[in-house]
Amino acid sequence: MVSGLPPLRSLWNCCERTVPCVLLTAVVLIQFCAAFNLDVDGRVVFSGPIGSYFGYSVEFFSNSSSISILIGAPKGNTTQPNIIEGGAVYLCSWNQTGCSIINFDQHGNRYFYINDINTQVEFKSHQWFGATVRSNGNSTLACAPRYYWRTEHDTPFADLTGTCYLSVDGLKTFVEYAPCRTERHGPAGQGYCQGGFSVDFTKNGRVVLGGPGSFYWQGQLISATTEEIVKAYYPSYFLLAVSGQIQTRQVQGSYDDSYLGYSVAGGEFSGDDEEVDKNERKRKGSLSVGVITGSLALVYDAFQMGSYFVSVIIASLDDLVVGAPMFMLRGSNGRLEELGKVYIYLQKGPLLLELCKSNLLGPQAFSRFGSSLAPLGDLNQDGFNDMAIGCPYGGEDNQGLVYIFNGHVDGLMDTPTQSLSGQWASSTFPASFGFALRGNTDLDQNGYPDLMVGAFGADKAVLYRARPIVSAVTSLTVKPTMFNQEEKTCLLIGHGSLVYINIYTIYILHFPGFVVEVQLDSVKQNQRESIRRTLFVESQQPSMVKSFQLSKGERLCHEENIYLRADEEFRDKLSPIYISLNFSLDPQASLDQYGLSPILDYQTKQHLQQKAQIQLDCGEDNICVPDLKLAVYGDRTEIYLGDENYLSLTFNARNEGEGGAYEAGLYVALPAEADYSGIARSNASLTQLTCSYEAENLTRYLVCDLGNPMKSGTSLWAGLRFTYILECSVHYKVDKMPYSIPPKFKPSGSKKVLTTLMWNKPDSHLWVPVWIIILAVLVGLLLLALLIYLLYKLGFFKRSDPYGTTMEKAELKPQASSEA
Structure with missing residues (x-):
C-alpha cells in the first residue's frame, strides 16, 4: 500500500461533473509498490574456455566505484608454469560479455x-x-x-x-x-x-x-x-x-x-x-x-x-x-x-x-x-x-x-x-544450469537486486537483472447499480433521448506507459441478437482503449461517457449490463534509464468486472415473477377429401403473475407435412403477431413474439394459419413458451397443447339390402336393352357413311384422274 493516499471520496471530487441524467460510475484505484521480476529476454550470458567448468561458482564483487562479477572455472588453465588445469577465477563487468583472469x-x-x-x-x-x-x-x-x-x-x-x-x-x-x-x-x-x-x-x-x-x-x-x-x-x-x-x-x-x-x-x-x-x-x-x-x-x-x-x-x-x-x-x-x-x-x-x-x-x-x-x-x-x-x-x-x-x-x-x-x-x-546461484546484489543500481546463475557444463554463466515490477491494488465500483430506462433526460444527437452512463477512472501510477481497456455490455451466450446495449459516446463502439504516459507518482482523473441505446433497438432488458476493465503496462512505452521496462506483478488482478441492472416494472425488489397461461384451439378436427388444405390455430396467452414477462415467446413445433402460411386475419379482435422460423436439431419451430415485456394482466388472442403438403395424420404441438426472468426464479412448468387433424371419408348412416342392389342392376340392364332396340327400329344403326362405301370410292378414282 502507498502511504499518504487521500480518502476515496476526495479522489472522486476531482472527477465529478453535473450531468442531468442517471450515472453509472466505475472507480479504479491502483496503487503501486516495488516487487521483483527477472528479465529473461535481456539476460547477459558470459562464456568461458571450453571444458574449463566456467560457471562452477559465481559471486558479486563490489568496490568503491562499481559492482562486478566473479566466475570460477576450476578446470581452467592460467599462465602458471607447468600447471595443467589448475583452475581460474574470472572478473567480468555486468554490462560487457568479456572477462579477464584474476592472477x-x-x-x-x-x-x-x-x-x-x-x-x-x-x-x-x-x-x-x-x-x-x-x-x-x-x-x-x-x-x-x-x-x-x-x-x-x-x-x-x-x-x-x-x-x-x-x-x-x-x-x-x-x-x-x-x-x-x-x-x-x-x-x-x-x-x-x-x-x-x-x-x-x-x-x-x-x-x-x-x-x-x-x-x-x-x-x-x-x-x-x-x-x-x-x-x-x-x-x-x-x-x-x-x-x-x-x-x-x-x-x-x-x-x-x-x-x-x-x-x-x-x-x-x-x-x-x-x-x-x-x-x-x-x-x-x-x-x-x-x-x-x-x-x-x-x-x-x-x-x-x-x-x-x-x-x-x-x-x-x-x-x-x-x-x-x-x-x-x-x-x-x-x-x-x-x-x-x-x-x-x-x-x-x-x-x-x-x-x-x-x-x-x-x-x-x-x-x-x-x-x-x-x-x-x-x-x-x-x-x-x-x-x-x-x-x-x-x-x-x-x-x-x-x-x-x-x-x-x-x-x-x-x-x-x-x-x-x-x-x-x-x-x-x-549443462548443470542452476548449479551455482548468487543474488541479493544490485549490479545496475536500479534499486532491484539481480541474480547470477552458473552452468559449468556449458562453460556459461548468466546474469538476470531484476526489472521494476508494478504491483496494483485495484477496485471497481459501479454506481448506481440500477437505473430507470424510462427517464430519458439526456439528449444525444442522432439517437434521440437516451440515458447517459459515466465511467470515472482514477489511477495512481509509479511508472509511465499505462493502457486501460473498458469493455461494455457482454453478450449472453446463445442469445438471438448480438447487439450491444451500450456504446461509448465518443466512438460509438462497445469498447475503449487508451494509453497514458505519466510521471512517477502522478495522478490521473479520466472520464468516459457511454449511453444506453433506445429500448426498441435491443430485447434484453433483464440481464445485467456488464462493465469489464482490463489494464496493463504499455509495451510500447520507452525503457527507463537502465534499459529495463517495468512489468505487472503476477498477483495483480488485471481484469475487473461489475454490473448494473435496468429497473423493471416488478416492484421494489425489481424481481419479476410472471405466470403465463396458454390455451390453443384448432378450427378443424377433421378434413375431408376435396376440402381446402388449411388449418387455423387460435390461442389465448395470459400473464397472471407479478410483473412483466420479458422476451416472452410462443414456440409451435411444425410437423414435416405442414407449413406456415401466415397470421389469421379473419377476426379484427385477434392480435397481429410477429413470427419467424427457427430450427432446433431436426425440429422446425414457428416462434412468435408475445411482448417485451408482456405486462402483468395481459390477455391476448391470436391465430396462425397452416397448409398441408402430404395426406397423413398431422400433430401440432405447442411445447414451450419461454420468457426471460431473473435466475432467482423459474416458471412453474412448460405448457403443452396437442391438436390432432385427420384425413377421413364421411361415414354412411343408411343400410341398403343386397336384393335391392341386385334388382337395381337388373332393371338397369333391362332399360339398356330397351334403349338399344328402339334405336335399331329408328334406323340409327343403318345410316350411310358420308363418303360412301369402299367400292364406290374405288369407282370414282378413274374419273377423277381423267378430269385431272
Whole structure:
C-alpha cells in the first residue's frame, strides 16, 4: 500500500461533473509498490574456455566505484608454469560479455631442498582453484579444495589439504590461507581436509571455511578474521599458524564420516549480535545440521538418510534454509523417486530454530531440487526474503531450472512465481544450469537486486537483472447499480433521448506507459441478437482503449461517457449490463534509464468486472415473477377429401403473475407435412403477431413474439394459419413458451397443447339390402336393352357413311384422274 493516499471520496471530487441524467460510475484505484521480476529476454550470458567448468561458482564483487562479477572455472588453465588445469577465477563487468583472469597465484609449484634434493612439495595441477569464491566488500576469498602437498620427501603419498587465496584490497594483492596444511598428516589428522570445499564471510567480514575430510571425515570448521590471516602470511613459510584462528576439534569415533563443513553460511542466531556458523554433520547414521559458536553446537536431525541434507545451507534474514537435493519420496507406483527437498527453519528466539510447515518438494524426479540456494533479498518490499532454488538437472532434456519463490510469514510460498530455464541441453554432459546461484546484489543500481546463475557444463554463466515490477491494488465500483430506462433526460444527437452512463477512472501510477481497456455490455451466450446495449459516446463502439504516459507518482482523473441505446433497438432488458476493465503496462512505452521496462506483478488482478441492472416494472425488489397461461384451439378436427388444405390455430396467452414477462415467446413445433402460411386475419379482435422460423436439431419451430415485456394482466388472442403438403395424420404441438426472468426464479412448468387433424371419408348412416342392389342392376340392364332396340327400329344403326362405301370410292378414282 502507498502511504499518504487521500480518502476515496476526495479522489472522486476531482472527477465529478453535473450531468442531468442517471450515472453509472466505475472507480479504479491502483496503487503501486516495488516487487521483483527477472528479465529473461535481456539476460547477459558470459562464456568461458571450453571444458574449463566456467560457471562452477559465481559471486558479486563490489568496490568503491562499481559492482562486478566473479566466475570460477576450476578446470581452467592460467599462465602458471607447468600447471595443467589448475583452475581460474574470472572478473567480468555486468554490462560487457568479456572477462579477464584474476592472477591470484602466479608462482606455480614450489620446490624445497630436502636433504640436498630439490623436492616438489605441492601439486597445483587439477587442484580445482575457483571451485569456491566468496566476496565481502573489498575482501575476496577463492579456494582450491583439491590442492595437495607432499608431507614427506621419501614417500609418494600426499595430503589433499586444499588451499585458498585472500585479497583484502580490491583484488590488488593476495595472500595464501591454507589452515589444513599442518603437521597433522594423513586421514587421521587434517591430511584429507579439502579446506575451502565451502567458504563464506560473516556479516562482520570474518572468514568461515569448511573442511569436510578432516579426522576420518568427521570434518571441521575453521574461522579467522581477514586481519589475522593477512598478518600471519609470510611467503617463505610453508606452514603458517594464524593467531586468533578458531576451529572445531576431533571428537570420538562415532562422529566419523560426518562431513562437517560440507556447506557453511553465516548469520545471527544467539541474540547477542555475534554471528554463528551453520554446517553439516552426520551422526550415528542420521543426517543433521549443526549451529555452532566455539564449542557450542545445536543439532537438528534430518529426516532421511542419504538425502544430502544440508548439502547447501544459507542464512536468510537470520532464518535457515537447508537443501536436501537427493531426498526421496515413494510415488504412486510404490517406488522411491528422488525429488529433492528444501527445509525452512524460522528463528523463534536466540539459538531456537523451528522447522516451518512450508517445506518445498521438488516437482521433477532426478532434478536435484535444492542443490543450490540463493537469497534474493526482499524484492517486493513485504518484509520477507525471496529465494532462488536451483535444479541443475531439471526441465526438458535436463537442461537445468532455477525457481524463484516469494517469502511470507510462514516461510516461502508453496509454488514458484517464476522459472528460469537453461538453454544448453546436451546428451553427453548436462549443462548443470542452476548449479551455482548468487543474488541479493544490485549490479545496475536500479534499486532491484539481480541474480547470477552458473552452468559449468556449458562453460556459461548468466546474469538476470531484476526489472521494476508494478504491483496494483485495484477496485471497481459501479454506481448506481440500477437505473430507470424510462427517464430519458439526456439528449444525444442522432439517437434521440437516451440515458447517459459515466465511467470515472482514477489511477495512481509509479511508472509511465499505462493502457486501460473498458469493455461494455457482454453478450449472453446463445442469445438471438448480438447487439450491444451500450456504446461509448465518443466512438460509438462497445469498447475503449487508451494509453497514458505519466510521471512517477502522478495522478490521473479520466472520464468516459457511454449511453444506453433506445429500448426498441435491443430485447434484453433483464440481464445485467456488464462493465469489464482490463489494464496493463504499455509495451510500447520507452525503457527507463537502465534499459529495463517495468512489468505487472503476477498477483495483480488485471481484469475487473461489475454490473448494473435496468429497473423493471416488478416492484421494489425489481424481481419479476410472471405466470403465463396458454390455451390453443384448432378450427378443424377433421378434413375431408376435396376440402381446402388449411388449418387455423387460435390461442389465448395470459400473464397472471407479478410483473412483466420479458422476451416472452410462443414456440409451435411444425410437423414435416405442414407449413406456415401466415397470421389469421379473419377476426379484427385477434392480435397481429410477429413470427419467424427457427430450427432446433431436426425440429422446425414457428416462434412468435408475445411482448417485451408482456405486462402483468395481459390477455391476448391470436391465430396462425397452416397448409398441408402430404395426406397423413398431422400433430401440432405447442411445447414451450419461454420468457426471460431473473435466475432467482423459474416458471412453474412448460405448457403443452396437442391438436390432432385427420384425413377421413364421411361415414354412411343408411343400410341398403343386397336384393335391392341386385334388382337395381337388373332393371338397369333391362332399360339398356330397351334403349338399344328402339334405336335399331329408328334406323340409327343403318345410316350411310358420308363418303360412301369402299367400292364406290374405288369407282370414282378413274374419273377423277381423267378430269385431272
